[in-house]
């Protein structure tokens with residue numbers, strides 16, 4: 784049976800990536816799923832739920848920490864097709880998303896050591912959603928970015 788991401792109360796929280804972590808990965812052109820009134824942004828252009836980032840045209844180098852829960856697969860599929868970007872998701876390596884869009888398609892993975900302390904919409908560092916995280920690179924430039932990032936963890940180059 785395919786495993787999808789667990790549904791829990793935590794899926795309603797907007798876990799925002801610490802800006803310091805994204806800075807370690809370089810500059811990004813687009814964040815396709817950013818909050819409506821963000822305390823900070825990670826890219827030059829930011830789509831929100833109002834404009835529906837999933838339906839829009841993506842361009843340039845993408846940073847993506849997609850909405851958690853059901854629907855995650857579509858975001859990873861779109862990034863895979865786009866081919867230039869880094870995603871941050873839970874390291875739930877047994878899920879359908881991993882088997883359909885990551886294991887055979889991504890270029891590298893960086894499993895983060897420890898737990899990321901995410902931010903909330905007020906810009907406060909609130910903690911962890913209780914899962915390990917992994918950065919996923921599509922495109923050789925993004926493999927290099929993971930290699931050079933100095934983010935603590937284990938890098939696995941897949942291609």
Ligand SMILES: C[S@@+](CC[C@H](N)C(=O)[O-])C[C@H]1O[C@@H](n2cnc3c(N)ncnc32)[C@H](O)[C@@H]1O
Nearest residue numbers: 798799800816817818831832835836848849850
């Ligand atoms: C896990 S948060 C990450 C936010 C930000 N990218 C970051 O890492 O700091 C996911 C974001 O996706 C937004 N979102 C949900 N559905 C969306 C959609 N269809 N289009 C664009 N953004 C969406 C949510 O409002 C939320 O802010």
